[in-house]
Amino acid sequence: MNRYKFSALLIALFLLNACSGNATKDGTDDVLVEERNGASTSGVTGQGADGSDLGAEASVIVGEDGYAGSELNDxxxxxxxxxxxxxxxxxxxxxxxxxxxxxxxxxxxxxxxxxxxxxxxxxxxxxxxxxxxxxxxxxxxxxxxxxxxxxxxxxxxxxxxxxxxxxxxxxxxxxxxxxxxxxxxxxxx
Amino acid sequence: MAPKLIRSLALMAMFFMPIQASAVLKVEITGGSDSALPIAIVPFGAEGIKAPEDITSIIRNDLESTGRFAPLDNQDLVSRPTEQSQVNFADWRLLRSEGLVIGKISSQDGENYQVQFQLFDVYRGQQLAGKRYQVPASGLRALGHQIADVIYETLTGEKGIFSTRLAFVTQITAGDGKKRFALQISDADGANPRTVLQSTQPIMSPSWGPDGNQLAYVSFENGKTEVFVQQLQSGQRKSVASFEGINSAPAWSPDGKKLALTLSRNGNPEIYVMELANGDLIRVTNNAQAIDTEAVWSRDGNEIYFTSDRGGRPQIYKVSANGGRAERISFEGNYNASPDLSPDGSKLAMVHGANGGFYIAVQDLKTGAMQVLTDSGRAESPSFAPNGQMILYATEQKGSGVLAAVSVDGRIHQRLSESGTVVREPAWSPLKK
Known part of the structure; x- marks a missing residue:
């Protein structure tokens, strides 16, 4: 029972994370723009979550073993x-x-x-x-x-x-x- | 405890990973023309100095890479003149060399260099071109390309393209198993590559602005397609299209003021033209059942060539840049896509699908005749050289993406080889203004 509750909490955390998108993002290293001479980087952009991370988190939500009872995982x-x-x-x-x-x-x-x-x-x-x-x-x-x-x-x-x-x-x-x-x-x- | 530590160290290593190493491309001729012009390029005399760049090699490689010149081997040179007074034309005629290039390089301070060269017609014993330059050490490589351009144009009557650049997308699989993508620019010979954009998400369809100072491209960095315009000098960039649906296939109008785009904001991929100054959009195609994409402007900016499957399979069509009725252009086979227009507007390069393979083909727009230029069956993304002589494209070799080029007559084949990196979606820059 305890174990089940823990899994549910984990799922909730993942959900929260997935929904908040870039809340915890180190997303700044997603995209680097360099000057033409290539000496150094400038204008670092990359706001927003990248799609693959979202996808991975999202599939964890429905793919967790502990999510008993879900039709999605039967x-x-x-x-x-x-x-x-x-x-x-x-x-x-x-x-x-x-x-x-x-x-x-x-x-x-x-x-x-x-x-x-x-x-x-x-x-x-x-x-x-x-x-x-x-x-x-x-x-x-x-x-x-x-x-x-x-x-x-x-x-x-x-x-x-x-x-x-x-x-x-x-x-x-x-x-x-x-x-x-x-x-x-x-x-x- | 220990495994945990190792894990966090590995995690840290990921964050501190260096910027993706730039691809180093090298041109190899894989098939040539037997009518290549024999030419003698004598190593430039260097008066008591060691120049940081081997200018003679740069010139020789540039000319040889076109397949139209056959430079003599250095050991076959009868003498090594560095000035006109030392040239005995009779010797060079015996070697059947039609052209002769000599030159000199000198420097007082090791920072600034004086370079001069002369090109002779061996049979007439006449100078065809000769110039003197002063450049900093950092400009020697570019000067080599510039001299090659002068020689090429003097002997062929066509513009040289050795001072132009290539843009392309690279993909590497990092140590963590994830793919990393980069938009890179190199000199036309593949040397001097530099990364202008790096991302963990795919990058597509780089397109040069007509001034050669900016690139438009598609980036998936925000989880979906988005079109950016980036200034190459400053690295400054701007998202110009991030509508609902597809934002892709940017193509600059010849005056650089407009961008043709593929947008599916109204539910279906259509060609639009965006006024860059204010973002205003004109919808050019309107065909709810079909994919319309890959716009290319006519040289006068009045028409747009594009790919559409409105007839059931992808073919090339042409439409007024203000919209209206489209006219079908390609008719051979059941797959023609990715058009690129030759600089003189007379030919269209495209990807031609046949027998399960994809080939680079070129269609004469006057006669409608199509010629298939490549034979590997894995070719895509054709891009004309700015002098119209070669078509750069992406293909596959040993399971990895490589760049290759073919002459418009299909006789000369080049490969830009590359190790460890997937290279694709090449775009040849315009000529330097």
Whole structure:
């Protein structure tokens, strides 16, 4: 029992941290601007949390082992599946992934105070700028399905990373197929 | 206790990690033209001094790297004249060298240098170019490039590009397993690289302002795409587009007053033109079903080339910079993207997808004929040299991103090799004004 309480506290802390974003940021070393002559650094910027940190924190919230009772973490529940994969240059959800999307739609419908970030990604082939747009198209296609099935517009943030943040490094179909994806990231309320 | 200490030490080491080392690129010719012009470049005479830069090597490497010149090996030089009075043209004719470059370098104080050079037509026995310069030690490398530019322009009739610069994005995987990204600038020969922006998040699509003093680029530093404009001298930068959705693909108008951008603020990626002075936006494309991106300006600033999949697959289109009906430009194959316009406006370089691969191709805008220039199948991000002779692009070698260049006729191939760092998204600067 005690142990359970401790986990809950941990989760709450993570949540707080995720929501406050850059409260504890050493974010200043995220971005360095240098003078042309390269002698020294100047104009250090980089306000704001970087996306990867947010993502990591966010997935800890829902991924903690101690978060007993959550449908999101029950491996037999389709909600535990939060990555949707796509065919090459396609933004259509494959038939076998429909039940996963439906489950998330129903869950978001039942929990209107939950928000998710939809992150669209592509494989590395072709134009980077086109891929950035394709990643967004994928994320929007998931959003549309989720909204058609019960979620509401204000529950979503949509971001595309194009091919810039592969899940798997590599230049073969196995890596590519894992990189063509939309990640559904629950970020609390 | 001990493991904890080690952990916090490791953590501290992360924070104190030095700035990402700059990439050192080196040009290698991987395929050349057999019509390269033989030229003798005699090591410049140095009167009792040791110059901090080997100017002769810089000139020789610049000329050789174009694939259009075949400098004689130093051991084949019949003599080492440093002044016109020492030149015996008959000797150089025997070596079948068509051009001869000689020069001298001297310094009184080791800080300021006097450099002179002369270029001769060996067959006519005539001087074609000759100049004298005075530079500080720190200016010797740049002077080498400048002399190479004079020789190149005198012999080919086209502008030399050795004094221009390259911008590119690098990626390294740090000791902690995380990726680090940098926007770097180097001389056209890959030397003298310097980091102008470093980030833990991806950087994309550097684009040179027409004055060569500023870069626009896309940074993910705030968790999503955002377009910045950075002054290279001061390092000062400004976020110019951070709307909801995609903010990407910046391209400067020829007068430097406007930036074409891809924004999806109204739900779908469209081309917009931003007036930089006040941030006013004009929407150029309007096609809710399609991806419209990768704007490039025509030389007169009246039209914009861009990539769109409005016909089902990405192809290049052209539209008035004020909006209106778009006209399709590329027709070969089912994937053409990432257009770049040649400096004279007559050709469009692009990424051409075929048989599962991606190649650099160039399309003649008058005839519509397309020629595929590369054969590796992993090419992207073409960028014209400011004299229109070469196209710089990114490709892959042994699993790592490298930069390469190909001549517009596809005959000369160069590779800018690099170790340990992924290099991509090259952009060739404009000529120095």
């Amino acid at each position: 491996p037999s529940n389709p909600l535990s599946n939060r990555v949707i994969y796509f065919d090459y240059d396609s933004a259509s959800v494959r038939p076998q992934d429909q039940p996963i999307v439906e489950a998330h739609a129903a869950y978001l419908g039942k929990n209107p105070n939950l928000t998710v970030r939809l992150e669209g990604h592509t494989d590395e082939r072709g134009s980077r700028e086109y891929n950035l747009a394709l990643g967004e198209r994928r994320a929007l296609s998931i959003r549309q399905l989720l909204m058609l099935q019960g979620a509401s517009a204000q529950q979503f943030r949509v971001t595309s990373f194009g091919e810039e943040r592969p899940a798997v490094d590599g230049s073969d179909e196995s890596a590519w197929s894992q990189n063509r994806r939309v990640e559904i990231i629950y970020i609390g309320r």
